[in-house]
Amino acid sequence: MTTVTGVGSTPLSGVGTVRWYRPDEALDLPDRPDPEAVDPERERDRFESARDSVREDIRRARDRAAERVGDEEAAVFEAHEQFLDDPQLVDGIEATIDDGVTAEHAVDDVFGEFVAQFEGMEGRMAERADDLRDVRDRLLRELLDVDAVDLSALPDGTVLLAERLTPSDTAGLDPDAVAGIATVTGGRTSHAAIIARSLAIPAVVGVGEALEEIPDGATVLVDGEAGEVVLDPSEGRRAAVSELDAPVVDDHVATADGREIEVAANVGRPAELDPAVARGADGIGLFRTEFLFLDRDAPPDEDEQFDAITAALDAFPTDRVVVRTLDVGGDKQVPYLDLPEEPNPFLGQRGVRLSLGDHADLFETQLRALLRAAATEHGADLAVMVPMVARVEEVDAVREQVESVAAALESEGVEYAMPELGAMVETPAASFVADALAERLDFLSIGTNDLTQYVMAADRENDGVADLHDPLHPAVLRAIDRTVDAAHEGGAWVGMCGEMAGDPDLTELLVGLGLDELSMSAVTVPAVKQRVRDTDTDAAEALASEVLACETRAEVGEALGL
The missing domain is CATH 3.50.30.10 (Phosphohistidine domain)
Known part of the structure; x- marks a missing residue:
């Protein structure tokens, strides 16, 4: 052994x-012809034709991946499409062709230079070399007329x-x-x-x-x-x-000393509901409604949104379902909404800012669907949270809008109910005013991916600052701690729906910080439930105190044994 x-x-x-997968063996390039024998115009045309074909392939791959694993995970293919238009890559390939090199050798040469550059870096930058390889190999297969290996048909x-x-x-x-x-x-x-x-x-x-x-x-x-x-x-x-392998536990779990922690799933597509149930999730801690608005030419109507929300409620008839209102802008673009072009979209009009501004009509339609869903058979546990909150005034405006929609439904004789109302804590501002938010809301949910981005001033899509985008930095941990304490003082419960929540190695720390709910990809639900059961609250709180006293990321890692 x-x-x-x-x-x-x-x-x-x-x-x-074992089956070894060696795709490079099928991409052996022919010998380079004499530069004088190469027709640059023909090779440019071949390259452009390959680019067009690969662009369509990438878009199809993005749609398939979104259906299977969710929009956020599938967003990598949007970055792949951008490689096809990257001036450094495209101009470099065309210049190489003009020097008497065939299209396939030009693609291999230029992409190879950038792959080598990325591999010479560290962390996520090095890992991005695989994204470049993905696009390069697609182009080469197209130029060489080689079929990709069908990995979807591997034997059991x-x-x-x-x-x-x-x-x-x-x-x-x-x-x-x-x-x-x-x-x-x-x-x-x-x-x-x-x-x-x-x-x-x-x-x-x-x-x-x-x-x-x-x-x-x-x-x-x-x-x-x-x-x-x-x-x-x-x-x-x-x-x-x-x-x-942690067994699936359908019941809610508690720490060794009896403190119950809700372990829910993040869901981005209807197809993810059944897997979340199968993995024992305690409901949905983040139901992303963006999928309803993507890959279409017009926004969904009220009934379509109502049906999607009630399907989620029916999948978890006795558990809470937290629905996030439309969160677009930033890196989530919807062409037919005509979102503004901004120099820094992550600091621009996104989330609740759009819902209370240019797209108030979409927000009203979504609220109508949500309030109607709250009145259905399994709607009593519906919770609604708004993203990208930074000001108390935004929460006050949302509450007024909810009350206005409720009044309109009542006047129309339409059955409705009031769900729990909460906000995502993704900005340092929301963390600083968490006490005031908690007085107005039922719950707060910490989105650690964006909170880390904004606390550290590090774009989570920028590999150049990837080492800064770390939720275990002391500044981020203190923002989380501040949020939890302020929310509890205001009578609100606190969840976490960022990737950090799904890391079993961090479960004890999060319990010690006082989180009431953790929401994650369904695959990690059993492991996190097991860690919750193995955790003693007093020991977890002592660990949290030790970590919060750390001044550097290295000290945090040492305290956590990571």
Whole structure:
């Protein structure tokens, strides 16, 4: 029994038969012709034709991924499409063609330079090299007329090994057939790893060259919790790992000393409802309504939104469902809404700012659907939260709008009910006025992805500042602590729906900080529930106090044993 180690990406394990995936073997380029024999105009036309075809392929891949894993995870394909228009890449390829190089060699040369640059960096910047490879390989396949390997048709029980997997590769996998994946390169925050987690596929990345020693056809165990790949695992090792996989718990859970913590799921598409139920989620802590507005030419009407919300309520008839009102702007663009072009859209008109401004009509329609849904059979546990709150005045305006919609429904004789009302804490401003927000609302939900971005002044899509976008920085942790304390003093409960909530290694800390609810990708619900059960509140609070006293990120990591 041989064990090689890497970085665990998905906290699950699986056993199966190895199949190596080596896509580069199908992309062998022909010898370079003499530059004098190359027709630059023809090669430019070939390149443009390939770009057009790949653009359509990427858009189809984005739609498929959004349907399977959600819009946020699928957004990587929008970045891939942008590579096709990147002046440095396009101009470089065209200039290389003009020097007498064929289109396929020009694509390989120019993309190769940028891939090498990214690989020479650290962290997320290095992981973005795989995104460039994804686009490069699509272009090369088109230029060489080579079909992609169909990874969606792998036999049951396959453990897929590869030097690396691109986002396209991973999004095409069938989670019912693939028992696990492991790669030579890669990190936990790579887009491929994120998609693997969303698909609930056991994954270990960054194993190194030792993975190459495992042959096709071998039996291996992929332990995404321990970050291990085990060749020819013993029965004892198989049994031990199966015990590590947290069992699904349908009931709500409490800490070892009896403090109940709600462990809910983030849902971005109707297709994610059943998996959330199957993984034992205590309702929905973040129901993203953006999916209703995407991939269409006009906004959904009131009835369509009502049907989508009631479907979520019916999936969790005895649990709370928290619906976020339309959150567009920033990195979420909807063409038919004619959103403003802004020099810094993350600091511009997004979330509640649009709902109370240019798109007040859409907000009113959505509120009508929500209040009607609250009056349905399972609507008593409906909660509504507004995104991107920064001012108390915004909450007051939202409350007035809710009351206005309720009055209109009553005058029309339409049955309605008032749901819980809350706000997302994504801005430092919201954290600073959390006490005043809590006096006006039933709950606050901390969105750690954006809160980290704004506290650290670090664009979460900018790899150049990726090391700053860290929710474990002391400043972010203190903002979370301040929010929880202020909300509780104001009588509101507090949840968290950012990626931080779904990391089992942070569960004890979050319990110690006083969170009442944690919401995450459904795949991590069982593991987080298990960590909640294993946590003692007094010990968790002591850990939180120790962490909050830290002055640097390194000290936080040491305190948490990370």
